[in-house]
Amino acid sequence: MGQWTRESIRQVIASKFAGRKIIAVSNREPYQHFRSNNRMDCAQPASGLITAVDPIMRASGGVWIAQGSGEADREAVDEWDHARVPPDEPAYTLRRVWLAPELSREYYYGLSNEAIWPVCHMVFRRPQFTERSWQSYRRVNEIFAEAVLQEAGGEAAVVLIQDYHFALLPRILKRHNPKLRVAQFWHIPWPDAGAVRILPWREELLQGLLGNDLLGFQLKEDCAHFFASVAQNARNALGASGGCAAADGHVTTVRAFPISIDFAEHSRRAASKDVDANMRRWLGELGPAPEIVGIGIDRVDYTKGIPERLAALDLLFQEHPEYLGRLVFVQVGVPSRTAIPEYRSLDDEIAAQVSQINGRWAMRGWKPIVFVPRQLDQQTLIALHLMADFCVVSSLHDGMNLVAKEFVGSRIDEDGVLVLSEFAGAARELTDALIVNPFCVYEIAAAMHDAITMAPQERRRRMLGMRAVVAANNVYRWGSELLAALARTDPSHGAHHDRHRERLPEPEENTYARRDAQFV
Ligand code: F6P
Numbered sequence: 001m002g003q004w005t006r007e008s009i010r011q012v013i014a015s016k017f018a019g020r021k022i023i024a025v026s027n028r029e030p031y032q033h034f035r036s037n038n039r040m041d042c043a044q045p046a047s048g049l050i051t052a053v054d055p056i057m058r059a060s061g062g063v064w065i066a067q068g069s070g071e072a073d074r075e076a077v078d079e080w081d082h083a084r085v086p087p088d089e090p091a092y093t094l095r096r097v098w099l100a101p102e103l104s105r106e107y108y109y110g111l112s113n114e115a116i117w118p119v120c121h122m123v124f125r126r127p128q129f130t131e132r133s134w135q136s137y138r139r140v141n142e143i144f145a146e147a148v149l150q151e152a153g154g155e156a157a158v159v160l161i162q163d164y165h166f167a168l169l170p171r172i173l174k175r176h177n178p179k180l181r182v183a184q185f186w187h188i189p190w191p192d193a194g195a196v197r198i199l200p201w202r203e204e205l206l207q208g209l210l211g212n213d214l215l216g217f218q219l220k221e222d223c224a225h226f227f228a229s230v231a232q233n234a235r236n237a238l239g240a241s242g243g244c245a246a247a248d249g250h251v252t253t254v255r256a257f258p259i260s261i262d263f264a265e266h267s268r269r270a271a272s273k274d275v276d277a278n279m280r281r282w283l284g285e286l287g288p289a290p291e292i293v294g295i296g297i298d299r300v301d302y303t304k305g306i307p308e309r310l311a312a313l314d315l316l317f318q319e320h321p322e323y324l325g326r327l328v329f330v331q332v333g334v335p336s337r338t339a340i341p342e343y344r345s346l347d348d349e350i351a352a353q354v355s356q357i358n359g360r361w362a363m364r365g366w367k368p369i370v371f372v373p374r375q376l377d378q379q380t381l382i383a384l385h386l387m388a389d390f391c392v393v394s395s396l397h398d399g400m401n402l403v404a405k406e407f408v409g410s411r412i413d414e415d416g417v418l419v420l421s422e423f424a425g426a427a428r429e430l431t432d433a434l435i436v437n438p439f440c441v442y443e444i445a446a447a448m449h450d451a452i453t454m455a456p457q458e459r460r461r462r463m464l465g466m467r468a469v470v471a472a473n474n475v476y477r478w479g480s481e482l483l484a485a486l487a488r489t490d491p492s493h494g495a496h497h498d499r500h501r502e503r504l505p506e507p508e509e510n511t512y513a514r515r516d517a518q519f520v
Contacts, residue, residue: 004477005264006055006059008480009059010059011480012484012487013483016484022157022158023157024057024162025148025162025169026050026064026162027067027108027112027163028045028047028050028069029045029064029069029094030044030045030085031070031083033070035072040075042076048187048402049162049187052260052478053162053479055475056160056479060092062093062158063082063092064094065097065147066096068098073096074096081095082095083096097143097144103139106133106135108165110128110130111137112137112165113337114342115133115134115199116199119191120189120190121303122191122192123302123303125302125342138168140165141166141167141169142168154179156181159182161184162184163187164187166184167208168205168208170182170184170209170212171207171208171209171211172208181490182214185216185259186215186216186218187259190223192225193225193229196225203235206229213253213486213490214254214486215252215254215255216256216257217254217256218257218258219428223254223255230247253485253488255485258400258478259478260473260475261474262474263405263409266406267410269382270386270411274379275379275383278380281383282380282387287366288366291327292327292328292389293387294313294327294330294391295385295390295392296309296332296394298331298332299333300333300346300350302342303395303397304395304398305394305396305421306331306394307353308394308439309331309392309394311441312392313329313357313369313448314361317361317368319445320449324363324366324368325364325366329369330370331354331372332372332384333347333372334373335347335373381406382406382410386416388407389416390419390451391417393418393424393426394419394436395438398425400424401420401424402426404430409470411467414460414464417450417459418430418432418434420435421435421436432461434450
């Protein structure tokens with residue numbers, strides 16, 4: 001297939017899953033309701049997961065089950081906790097699950113983000129393991145299972161589970177309704193088997209995941225780590241080879257599906273008039289127009305390497321005083337998971353670092369760092385991408401990092417340099433970025449200098465290369481490939497399970513590293 005579009009997803013659903021209900025499951029909901037000036041309003045939270053799954057749901061007209069979190073969410077649902085979305089063009093049903101505040105806290109902040117998140121990112125943060133948060137995680141997985149089973153109504157529905165909040169869900173679902181076709185996409189990295197061993201509940205978590213028919217990761221190396229973890233930890237696992245893992249006679253296909261963005265839509269928005277206006281507004285906020293602009297856009301999360309990036313900027317000014325008064329770095333830091341002490345102390349650390357660096361170098365109305373501590377709308381982000389000479393993504397470990405792909409998607413002018421961590425999944429595809437070790441501050445500083453001094457034709461060559469990669473490997477490819485692979489796990493599509501008993505199939509070659517890669 002040449003061009004991957006919304007239509008590709010529609011075609012896969014029509015040809016492989018005709019007449020079957022599609023049910024997506026995630027913790028974060030795709031639309032939140034709130035009241036403004038006595039009017040009911042609805043907005044989509046900024047999340048790569050949501051922009052990736054939304055087109056599948058629009059095409060399928062199914063049900064998306066997620067935790068209700070908007071302040072007016074309860075007012076917006078009917079007696080089945082259903083709301084039709086998107087509000088302006090209803091295409092599918094959002095089923096909201098209500099969790100008691102304490103249960104939600106222990107499952108989301110506790111087990112999901114203080115235990116599984118640090119273990120999977122391997123960034124040397126001590127995970128917090130408590131029996132209470134584990135029990136809450138189990139309970140929430142059961143609550144979501146009830147909602148899925150109810151929506152499926154005993155039929156052979158297709159269930160698309162998102163992320164690490166629901167490792168136990170697939171197995172519960174299969175136990176109660178073996179007819180379901182269940183796929184899960186794990187948006188964050190899968191760590192090496194040694195790291196998995198420190199999870200006290202690793203066996204239940206792995207067994208839960210092995211309830212899936214298809215388990216998707218961002219990278220092939222995540223799949224390899226997963227197989228090693230199964231081999232070391234899951235007692236009933238028959239084995240893990242040939243792209244499949246099996247437990248209790250059930251086979252799970254494991255494959256990489258690097259997530260992406262809607263490249264065409266992104267480029268279209270970058271060409272719009274609004275972006276011009278936004279760009280001017282931004283330049284005004286920065287004070288006298290800076291000669292050189294660098295940007296960083298992240299959730300404030302310890303995996304994103306923000307302090308390392310700011311330290312690199314400090315070093316850059318020490319080594320290249322010629323940039324003083326000329327270079328401004330705009331760092332957007334979207335507040336995230338602030339109920340977790342680690343995230344709050346990172347906020348404080350970054351604020352102190354910004355004021356220290358600004359205090360050290362500021363002069364004559366100029367300061368080197370503009371810190372924006374809030375979520376910006378997409379048009380403003382695109383404006384920011386377009387006015388940047390370089391963008392820095394310095395994650396210490398990241399499943400994919402869509403900021404990198406969005407920066408590339410916005411650059412319709414075929415200019416701008418991306419400085420990218422080798423530990424972000426995106427580095428496998430965006431090989432024309434300046435790739436750095438984010439733990440090494442002087443490497444980031446050197447890459448910033450290289451970005452600033454790079455010749456225009458070299459910048460263009462690299463940006464064109466990256467744009468071609470993201471254009472070819474867009475989010476519709478991700479969705480279409482995932483759905484097609486799930487269809488292939490169906491016994492009625494070729495006796496997958498019986499064949500497995502004799503010999504596990506060969507691994508599927510699926511590298512997105514090259515734009516001319518062949519897809520199965
Ligand atoms: O990157 C992993 C992820 O869970 C995404 O899927 C999600 O969009 C992002 O982190 C933000 O997480 P949260 O929903 O906890 O704010």
